[in-house]
Amino acid sequence: MQSIATQTRSIVYRTRGHSHGGITRLMSPSDLGESLKPFVFLDIFNMERPMLDAMRAGAGMSIHPHSGIATVTVLTEGRMKFDDPSSGTGTLSYGGVEWLRAGSGVWHGKELTPDNVSLVQGFQLWVALAPDLENGEPESRYIESEGIPSAGPARVILGEYAGVRSPTPAPAGMNYLLVTLKAGASWSYQPPAGHTVGWLAVAKGTLEAEASVRTGDMVIFEDGEVAITVQAGPGGDAVFVLASAIPHPHELHLGNYSVHTSAQALQTGEGRIEELRQRMVAAGSRRTSTGNVPVFR
Template identity: 85%
Template sequence: MQAVASPTTTIRRIVYRTRGHSHGGITRLMSPSDLGESLKPFVFLDIFDMERPMLDAMRAGAGMSIHPHSGIATVTVLTEGRMKFDDPSSGTGTLSYGGVEWLRAGSGVWHGKELTPDDVNFVQGFQLWLALPPDLENGEPESRYIESQGIPTVGPARIILGTHAGVTSPTPAPSGINYLLVTLKAGESWTYQPPAGHSIGWLALAKGALQADTSVRAGDMVVFEDAEAAITVQAGPEGDAVFVMASAVPHPHELHLGNYSVHTSAQALEAGERRIEELRQRMVAAGNRRTSTGNVPVFR
């Protein structure tokens, strides 16, 4: 079987490959201080693989601590398992394969415990950070939870961000960014044609094996040469291949980095970190905000 977005005879070469570094159930594939400098607006990528002991600890309130962000948007998408959300401003629900948490930190937020595991034995997914443009980096924060059925599909691809094959994601991302979640059956091939101007391209493979111009195995993140040519991949013969594919117009601004923040200027970073401290004081004064289902909503 073959699902083709646009035919091409050009082979888009892989020019960089990483397997990142792991701590517990999280593998850091890209950070703003390394690969993110070359792939901006994509500046950070984690893949998380969480088994029962870690999930039980998260349900008990342990796990990731609450932490701040400014200047970025975070995009969390699940490839396996289920996570529950419970937020007074967004309602309640469950994220499963293809479900998305979108958090535009903007001027500043504190978060880290707004998702809790459902009664499952394994959860896998990706968290991506986007560097925001100057008109959004210190703007009003926004968070949305979009369940799996709310994310549109074209062929084997879920459109997490942007527009692909004439179909647009409901996630309110800045223009010039595409981010897709793709599952190919064993032996299936697929061609992704980036929109005009999207010269940055990469993918990260969660499960299975792929063949591009070279082989890609589960746990790899690979970067394609800067170009607007199509990217063709084929799943290996042993089973499904699950991966995220991204393309974008290059982010034209320098990256100014804080501990949890990425901005386009020193002045914008200073404003974001000042706002984060103001929010911290308000959050401490607010006391225990844990919901009846165990979540701690985003503070913004």
């Protein structure tokens, strides 16, 4: 196996998070999110039977609200179906993305239903929004795997990398990549100017960076614009997400499911969430024939 480049970013922190069922929380707004903002939350999910059977039956994840953030769900294995009157129907597989800009408020949690597979794996990331977007009009979009472009081994989930731009309508100043490296292969990511925040999390396999990074690890790199260079271990392919960004300059004001830049913006968002809850209850069941419950906004 070839040695990695001499100059690479130092790892300053690593975590394996804490798990509940098939979901592992790697980052929350009240801990690592404060130093990695605009990235404020990260889950990796590994859902197997009977969890997938329960989700198909309408159980599993509960309907819950958000405001002030955008959520980005990307699959690394398996398939999930979406069915939404405003977005049509389709299937997300490796590299497929659900983008949900909650803005002024949404309720969601059951808009994706497992296909006939035995495992669904992926990441859900929250991105803190700037003041001009945090209480703006919500937007949701589903982008199937073939709609997410690649640059070398990387799928460009958010932002722009190596001249390839993601179709996801994310705010400027952040990149989020899904990368699969063949066993023993090396890859170097040069962040754009100003992208001093950098981290990665491994879904499968092992990476060599400054040190070994294993399946289930999330590592944070020192602030700076030095390239991040990694090499997949010899035992098999490595699958991971990597993100960089210009730091979010605003304070984080936290609600139960909301992240805003000020106490006033948080109050506005939570007020809107309550209004939506009342409307959603009055609307009754919205479950589609395929088992999904579309985002309420």
